[in-house]
Amino acid sequence: MNTSGHTLRTDLVNIFHVMYQKGFIASSEGNASARLGPDRILITTRGVHKGFLRAEQLIETDLDGKAVSDERAPSSEIALHLAAYREREDIAAVIHAHPTTAIACTLADISLADGALPEVVTALGAIPTVPYVTPGTREAGEAICPFIRQFDALMLARHGSVTVGGSLQEAYSKLEMLEHAAQILFRARLLGGGRPLPEAEVTRLLRAGGHDPDRVLSQVQAGKVRLAS
Numbered sequence: 001m002n003t004s005g006h007t008l009r010t011d012l013v014n015i016f017h018v019m020y021q022k023g024f025i026a027s028s029e030g031n032a033s034a035r036l037g038p039d040r041i042l043i044t045t046r047g048v049h050k051g052f053l054r055a056e057q058l059i060e061t062d063l064d065g066k067a068v069s070d071e072r073a074p075s076s077e078i079a080l081h082l083a084a085y086r087e088r089e090d091i092a093a094v095i096h097a098h099p100t101t102a103i104a105c106t107l108a109d110i111s112l113a114d115g116a117l118p119e120v121v122t123a124l125g126a127i128p129t130v131p132y133v134t135p136g137t138r139e140a141g142e143a144i145c146p147f148i149r150q151f152d153a154l155m156l157a158r159h160g161s162v163t164v165g166g167s168l169q170e171a172y173s174k175l176e177m178l179e180h181a182a183q184i185l186f187r188a189r190l191l192g193g194g195r196p197l198p199e200a201e202v203t204r205l206l207r208a209g210g211h212d213p214d215r216v217l218s219q220v221q222a223g224k225v226r227l228a229s
Helices: 002-022 079-089 100-107 118-124 137-148 168-190 199-208 213-221
Strands: 031-037 040-046 057-062 091-099 153-156 161-165
Touching: 002 040, 002 057, 002 091, 031 079, 031 168, 040 079, 040 168, 079 091, 079 137, 079 161, 079 213, 091 168, 100 153, 100 161, 100 168, 100 213, 118 168, 118 199, 137 153, 137 161, 161 168, 199 213
Parallel strands: none
Antiparallel strands: 031 040, 031 091, 040 057, 091 161, 153 161
């Protein structure tokens, strides 16, 4: 194992321990991966408790999901990771978590795609919700493709989140932002509020974050990043 691989193993283990402590995952829920090279990723094995994850419980696979020099099975959600890596070469890490409030929002028909929080608009553009697909299937990976091409943070209806980045830290930071946004919007709805910002301000924030306002807003207006029933 090279130094880069050793560092990634350590980083993945540390990220999982933080996610467990924060309540973003429980028991064997969730999974994460990182690129080891153009056609190799490091990902969690199936069925392990992530709060007590050890480096040896991570395995290498190719971009077809086949384990490299290992007989253990990778995460059942590997299709999500492979889809993200195939769609975008800039993605170096993928995190799938089960953040409580964000999942509750998908059950309560509260969309995280509306531009209500300026920090989220600037940093992420929008947080779309992917229509429900059976977890752990190839179809689940296919379902995120139209969304992951444009957005770095997604909600999977009734299931969990997917965040991506140029590093594990970046993908994790987007997970924290996603769940924090969900907590704020959920409480705002309980208080009778939660209205989105004016479109002109959303456009300004999108530009400040380096996003294409026409592309993001057209997808929101077309319903492609709203909560699907």
